[in-house]
Amino acid sequence: MKPFAFERPASVMDAAIAAAVPGASIIAGGTNLLDLMKLQVETPSRLIDINRLALDRIEPTPEGGLRIGTLVRNSDIAADIRVRQHYGVLSRALLAGASAQVRNKATTGGNLLQRTRCYYFYDISKPCNKRRPGSGCAAIGGFNRIHAILGTSQSCIATHPSDMAVAMRVLDAVVETIKPDGSKRAIAIAGFHRLPGSTPQVETVLERGETIIAVRLPPPLPGVHIYRKVRDRASFAFALVSVAAVIQMAGGRIQSARLAFGGLAHKPWRVPAAEQTLEGEAPSPAVFQAAADAVLAGAKGFGSNDFKIPLTRRTLHAVMAQATHS
């Protein structure tokens, strides 16, 4: 760990200003950042500790949704009675993630901004365009069991590892931020994370110093809320494939279907065409297959992650069968 300065700004505005200084990094729960610092994957020269700011509440919004402060711990979101009643998919996604100890520390903003778990990204002796732009991508042609099959580029095939973000994507959450100049903006989660393209080191649309204050959930979505996470052990493992689904039935037909996928891409993956394929249809294996075809359009495996293509198909089928009792 390299020596670094440590500061505790008195307001979010101060935090954003401090975070804009080159080499500065915000620290929230620290569950991701500290690990990366120990390995010198990240080497901030200043840490901006926001833990004492009053950003730790979950409040109702005038539109009938919820506003989750960035410092609300993952375990507190998952346990909140309003979240459990009206946003089951979010509560389930959070509880499927990490371990109780990590969830007790992990924050909303930190979870959205956690870095990829790509093995090579974590080892500074290996080429990695995300860590060292231009050095190459060791995962392509290497071991890539956990890597992306959609939205990849020649520069990077990493996934975004979050479970929470996948549920937020299916709920169409909005990320609220503040910039160093004091202006605020609301970013739809759909546009929050970026695909790797030729600049995999740029993971979100956040600007320098721009700090997350909260995440807003729109009014609750009716229907069955499912979060299905497929992983290599029963707990404490990242998703190989995950599906967040909110499905509403009417008269034996699928009235509305919202589906977001984790473990497949550099961001939570959502395909409107797949949802349209399902809507208005009576549930059947053929309909589920058609939806899977739409989700997997353009999917490409890289060797050790080829299995994710059939796995996504089968998991989607299972989730739809569960949601529609078919």
Place this chain on the structure above:
Amino acid sequence: MEMNSPIGTTPLDRARDGIVGKPLDRVDGRLKVTGGAKYAYEVAQAPEALYGYVVQATIGKGRITAIDKTAAEAAPGVVLVLTHENAPEQARNRRAHPVLNSPDIAYYGQPVALVVARSFEEARAGAYLVRVSYEEASGSYTLKGGLGQARVPSAGYSSPESAVGDFAGVFPKAPVKLDVTYTTPLETHAMMEPHATLAVWDGDSLTLHTSNQMLDQGRAAVARTLRMPVGKVRLISRFIGGGFGAKLSVQADAILAAIAARHLHHPVKVALTREQIFNVTTHRSDTIQRLRLGTDETGRILAIGHDAYSGNLRTESQFEAAADQTRTLYAGANRLTRNRLVPLDAPIASAMRAPGEAVGLLALECAMDELAYRLDIDPIELRIRNEPAEDPEKHIPFSSRHLVECYRAGAERFGWNKRQPRPGQVRQDQWLIGIGMAAATRGNVLVPSSASVRMGPDGIAIVKMAMTDIGTGSYTILTQIASELLGVPPDRVRMELGDTAYPEAAGSGGSFGAASSGSALYVACERLRAVFADRAGLDTDKAEFRDGMIVLGGKAVVLASLVGASGIEVRGEIRPGDMSRKYSQQSYGAQFAEVAVDGDTGEVRLRRMLGVFTAGRILNEKTARSQAIGGMVFGVGAALEEAVVLDPRFGAYYVNHNLADYLVPVHADLPHVDAVFLPELDDRTNPLKAKGVGELGICGAGAAVANAIYNACGARIRDFPITLDKVMSALPAQA
């Protein structure tokens, strides 16, 4: 005492309600849960120790052409950068390896420098500043790629091959033939406490507080490596947070700490990080195993063949003896077992919990299951039909063998009769349910060990030996033995272990620790009893020892009154003898598992597991059960999760070298795991009539899980671990 004949009736047999065998809580438990137990890295030292951090090679093979340490030396807190240019010359030997002794890079991750600083953080920051330039050479990194170079290794723990009868002639003609190849991956020990050492020099004497399973052997290795007299080296290891074989030999942490401390005339401590452990220390080799079983129509084995390939650094000779258990487990007149070693440019492979059997039984016991389905015979019945009456290769009797009893008791408790003989018959929601079983066997050995026992006028018995407790419960079972034999309560026994200043002892390895060190203690206590009886004027064979007294007829004498002002001290020693040559000695068991396979995704979830074992006298019901369960958990990991993945583009580079990516079972993977020991006494093994427990639980456990997966869904995966992608590809389309 040399174990040359059966021991006969002993005081442990006569004790009616004795403490040996009771589930006594760990005597060191309170210290451990309150932080009072100090591990090597935590031992306080004045002056305060400096911290060393290892720098590793990042090429697969080649040579260092230059090391630039200017930036590291100038970094805050750094006091020394040790490289092959300023490290002292060292001698090669089997139990330790010279470090920083040459510019040659033999394998990826080999230590190339040690940075010493005032704090761990400064040492680590300094380590990142060391710039090493290399000249790369090409190497051979994968077992599969190197198969062409496989050779017959020299004998080590076991002999490389065995042959009885005419396997080559009989197998091809057998009415039923199975010829299958199984592969098991490279595994890491993943014990909780990393390798760590604090080195302190006093003149020309060296004390190492180090996490090591085999202290006396380690001391000799350190002395040889550093070219010092053995008498000048002391190893202390009071508490060890697990080893599983990783700490059988002396690792780089110890050698580097010793060298740096001598160089700086200041105590130095070195711990390896989890990432470093994967390459700097040892691992279990991956294996490729071919099993050939030829039987008659009733399932009786006519020919049995096991070829096992493993790899190791090309200068090493140790092989994974995966074919070994096939020499004793089943009957059959024509037999062939061969262990082969593939020389590689990879980190050193060595023993990991149940070396040989742990992976050998994955292959053998799955192959037996395949055979059972092929013949349509119940897997237990098939095994019973092939139960040998004597050691099928050495033609000597077994010291004790109650394997069939284990099968029967296990079947009864587990509900084996509910098994569906055809796979894929039981469905609950999306889950396919199946059960499977496998045999467990692990060789039993006795190794030389000694102990001293002293009683002072305060009546407290003080036991000393250089034995280790690697979390297994040595402190506790040894306390029980002394307490029973001397007739003093456990809190009047002081157990002093983990120091080479004490009598030489077995150490912890190969499941021999408890029986060997306990037997030495037994012999010492017997001697002390004789002295007491003599001084009390009572007959040793008839007298009873209880409540701190020696008692016979109406006479009771307080032991403390017999020791005089200075107390009495005796020594005891045990050595293996004829019994190990005349009898084939193994612990046994039967493993049962129930799994659920997700019919959509191929995810496998263990539902319950039972192991029924026999291992001679059980010294402590609770610690033995914990060992067995811990072993079974290892088996579950081997079956489902554990695999070090190699990326040969960079050498023998282990991609998932941390515990976030190298998965071991977590609680949620282990819903209900139970272990039971059937009563057994084996008077040919050692005076305690005990056999090894520590590695038995892993044996066969993974095969039982794999066989349950087949029973659940019909997927026979011969490439371990059985991950969901492999199972999924064998599942039918979704309806």
